[in-house]
Amino acid sequence: MLRPLFSLLVLLLAGRxxxxxxxxxxxxxxxxxxxxxxxxxxxxxxxxxxxxxLTITVDGDTVTLGRRLAWASREFNDQLTVxxxxxxxxxxxxxxxxxxxxxxxxxxxxxxxxxxxxDSGRLLxxxxxxxxxxxxxxxxxxxxxxxxxxxxxxxxxxxxxRSTRNSPIVYFFNRVAQP
Amino acid sequence: MKRLLLSLLALGTTxxxxxxxxxxxxxxxxxxxxxxxxxxxxxxxxxxxxxxxLDGDVPVHSLLISLQxxxxxxxxxxxxxxxxxxxxxxxxxxxxxxxxRHGVQWERLGTDDADAALTxxxxxxxxxxxxxxxxxxxxxxxFTIAGVEDLVVVNEDLLPLAAQHGLKxxxxxxxxxxxxxxxxxxxxxxxxxxxxxxRDYYVVMGGHSGIEMQPGIADFGIRQHAFFSxxxxxxxxxxxxxLLKKILGRQNVPSIVLGWHSYAKDTEGLHTxxxxxxxxxxxxxxxxxxxxxxxxxxxxxxxxxTNNHHVKPDEKLVPENKVYICAVATDAMGIGAWTKPGRGxxxxxxxxxxxxxxxxxxxxQYFYEDKSPNDYFIGGLSGPGYxxxxxxxxxxxxxxxxxxxSLMQRLDLRALEIMDYSEGNRHIGNTDLxxxxxxxxxSQYPDAIGFINGYGTARxxxxxxxxxxxSYDYYLDVKRPVEEAxxxxxxxxxxxxNRPYFxxxxxxxxxxxxxxxxxxxxxxxxxxVVPLDTFLKLAAGAKTYRTRYKExxxxxxxxx
Numbered sequence: 113m114l115r116p117l118f119s120l121l122v123l124l125l126a127g128r129x130x131x132x133x134x135x136x137x138x139x140x141x142x143x144x145x146x147x148x149x150x151x152x153x154x155x156x157x158x159x160x161x162x163x164x165x166l167t168i169t170v171d172g173d174t175v176t177l178g179r180r181l182a183w184a185s186r187e188f189n190d191q192l193t194v195x196x197x198x199x200x201x202x203x204x205x206x207x208x209x210x211x212x213x214x215x216x217x218x219x220x221x222x223x224x225x226x227x228x229x230x231d232s233g234r235l236l237x238x239x240x241x242x243x244x245x246x247x248x249x250x251x252x253x254x255x256x257x258x259x260x261x262x263x264x265x266x267x268x269x270x271x272x273x274r275s276t277r278n279s280p281i282v283y284f285f286n287r288v289a290q291p
Numbered sequence: 292m293k294r295l296l297l298s299l300l301a302l303g304t305t306x307x308x309x310x311x312x313x314x315x316x317x318x319x320x321x322x323x324x325x326x327x328x329x330x331x332x333x334x335x336x337x338x339x340x341x342x343x344x345l346d347g348d349v350p351v352h353s354l355l356i357s358l359q360x361x362x363x364x365x366x367x368x369x370x371x372x373x374x375x376x377x378x379x380x381x382x383x384x385x386x387x388x389x390x391x392r393h394g395v396q397w398e399r400l401g402t403d404d405a406d407a408a409l410t411x412x413x414x415x416x417x418x419x420x421x422x423x424x425x426x427x428x429x430x431x432x433x434f435t436i437a438g439v440e441d442l443v444v445v446n447e448d449l450l451p452l453a454a455q456h457g458l459k460x461x462x463x464x465x466x467x468x469x470x471x472x473x474x475x476x477x478x479x480x481x482x483x484x485x486x487x488x489x490r491d492y493y494v495v496m497g498g499h500s501g502i503e504m505q506p507g508i509a510d511f512g513i514r515q516h517a518f519f520s521x522x523x524x525x526x527x528x529x530x531x532x533x534l535l536k537k538i539l540g541r542q543n544v545p546s547i548v549l550g551w552h553s554y555a556k557d558t559e560g561l562h563t564x565x566x567x568x569x570x571x572x573x574x575x576x577x578x579x580x581x582x583x584x585x586x587x588x589x590x591x592x593x594x595x596x597t598n599n600h601h602v603k604p605d606e607k608l609v610p611e612n613k614v615y616i617c618a619v620a621t622d623a624m625g626i627g628a629w630t631k632p633g634r635g636x637x638x639x640x641x642x643x644x645x646x647x648x649x650x651x652x653x654x655x656q657y658f659y660e661d662k663s664p665n666d667y668f669i670g671g672l673s674g675p676g677y678x679x680x681x682x683x684x685x686x687x688x689x690x691x692x693x694x695x696x697s698l699m700q701r702l703d704l705r706a707l708e709i710m711d712y713s714e715g716n717r718h719i720g721n722t723d724l725x726x727x728x729x730x731x732x733x734s735q736y737p738d739a740i741g742f743i744n745g746y747g748t749a750r751x752x753x754x755x756x757x758x759x760x761x762s763y764d765y766y767l768d769v770k771r772p773v774e775e776a777x778x779x780x781x782x783x784x785x786x787x788x789n790r791p792y793f794x795x796x797x798x799x800x801x802x803x804x805x806x807x808x809x810x811x812x813x814x815x816x817x818x819x820v821v822p823l824d825t826f827l828k829l830a831a832g833a834k835t836y837r838t839r840y841k842e843x844x845x846x847x848x849x850x851x
Binding site: 156157159160161183185186187188205206210211212213214215216219244245246247248249251253274276277278279 | 558716717718719747748749750752762763764765766767768770771772774775778779781782783785786787788789792793815835836837844846
């Protein structure tokens with residue numbers, strides 16, 4: 113009897129450790145941190161934007177992601193702060209992800225975002241729930257976004273799976289060298 | 292001919308059931324270049340090279356364009372054959388159309404042959420105006436002076452050639468503007484010449500900047516005695532903006548602003564907003580060529596504008612529970628897909644520049660006669676010409692809509708496309724209309740079977756008396772690959788689960804019909820592609836879209 117209980121305890125502890133590893137494994141000072149400029153020669157076509165600068169800062173379990181999307185003098189900037197293992201509610205001014213679509217952030221102007229570190233901090237996963245307004249009314253969607261850094265640490269791949277889209281969106285970024 | 296046009300327009304207004312305080316016929320009569328009885332039996336044709344650099348062939352092109360404006364002032368004599376890669380692509384097809392349909396025999400001279408051109412046409416000039424090679428804006432000022440003083444535009448290298456043809460310098464701008472700002476240069480031009488310029492035509496000679504210039508519209512501006520500038524509408528340039536406001540404020544309402552804003556100074560949104568503030572009409576293309584020639588040529592007597600209507604104005608359609616797609620191209624008749632592969636393959640809707648009915652008749656005749664059974668025409672853009680309805684003061688609407696209604700009737704157009712970048716664009720801000728503006732469209736265009744709004748996507752929707760007011764749900768970017776565009780449309784279909792779903796798609800002008808066909812007819816969802824009149828009638832039959840106008844809380848960009 114003792115042996116099975118011990119085994120169960122070991123399993124539970126192992127599971128707890130594993131879960132902790134998944135949720136909040138500290139990023140190795142994180143490789144994600146830095147400025148990342150989109151590589152327009154690869155990945156999903158970016159229009160209507162022509163430039164995408166992603167700025168990531170990591171402070172323990174707190175990660176801040178800044179986006180600067182631009183087309184000539186037209187710019188959109190936003191910033192999102194998340195905490196690994198937690199879900200936050202963030203305000204949304206505009207939904208810039210695909211401006212070709214007649215889909216707009218709902219009147220609530222918010223989104224719920226859950227962040228997780230995976231693979232020892234090499235990968236940040238955001239699960240975002242928001243409501244878009246279309247000509248027919250509100251529509252809840254989920255976006256699963258993976259931010260992955262290459263082995264060299266010089267390339268970041270952002271893969272987004274949107275619940276309403278049949279195909280993934282993939283953007284490649286190169287690390288911007290600090291002066 | 293003008294009397295006949297006036298009668299037709301007056302008839303159109305009466306038939307529309309409108310007793311206008313401002314008559315559309317009077318406005319058009321004031322603006323319209325006089326027509327000759329019929330196209331000339333023969334005319335001179337001069338090909339132009341593909342070099343549009345100020346240190347290249349722009350000097351000789353400017354000479355030829357200014358000469359064209361003068362030679363064509365009272366009769367269409369000279370047509371310039373712009374290169375095949377010219378942005379306005381109809382130069383060559385129109386040349387052949389004018390020969391075949393209007394009986395014009397072309398007498399072709401050599402490429403850029405200014406000597407031969409002056410031999411034929413120097414008699415229409417009283418001398419020359421010399422621009423300063425080191426001051427770009429001096430060339431733009433020279434266009435104003437050319438129109439006012441009947442002078443050919445030359446730089447110092449072309450002075451000997453002008454002299455050979457008896458043309459002496461009357462105005463010499465060399466060294467006059469050295470070290471001056473554009474605000475100072477155009478202020479001088481304003482002080483010297485504005486009083487003698489047209490109050491019905493102003494030319495913003497912008498578009499390309501720096502070492503390039505493509506002054507294709509200058510012949511018409513010179514013919515019409517227009518004031519030329521590339522003054523900025525950008526608040527970053529307060530002195531230029533102040534002078535531009537003074538100029539626009541002194542023009543007749545409504546009147547025409549030809550050309551395009553300077554890519555180096557301001558934006559399309561800022562400039563068109565400002566033009567609208569004064570109740571003026573933008574006819575926007577800086578390199579639109581040969582209008583001094585074509586504006587005088589009437590339609591052939593056997594021609595009438597007829598559209599490919601698919602439903603009667605009072606007909607009711609019952610939609611099925613499926614997805615309907617309508618593809619609309621703006622600006623594509625001249626600078627876009629009209630001459631590209633695929634036209635005729637699928638139902639397709641084209642926005643017509645309505646003022647060409649009186650400003651450029653043979654061009655519209657060419658498009659109307661060249662249409663396939665699948666091509667359907669609508670009016671635009673927001674009215675007669677290119678204008679932003681939110682920017683136009685309410686008291687300036689009646690004069691504009693009177694012209695718009697009249698031209699829609701004349702051109703057999705039943706739907707109107709609207710675009711407004713005064714508070715945003717397809718990137719930021721918004722392109723929606725408040726209820727009072729929507730009310731104005733419904734009341735002032737009573738014969739329209741419906742309205743469509745946007746350029747990029749928008750979300751102004753309404754339905755009144757069987758007449759829908761719909762916005763674009765999709766914008767097809769030129770660079771959007773077919774696979775991504777399919778994914779976009781499939782996502783929209785997911786985002787809008789009710790059926791019928793009315794997916795109005797705006798096609799940027801350089802996308803081909805072939806590409807649109809490859810997108811819409813290979814979706815994983817079954818859809819039906821229809822022309823806009825059918826689309827509007829179906830949308831009137833099942834209102835699955837929510838009524839919405841621009842809300843006070845919508846994001847606004849004050850520098851669109």
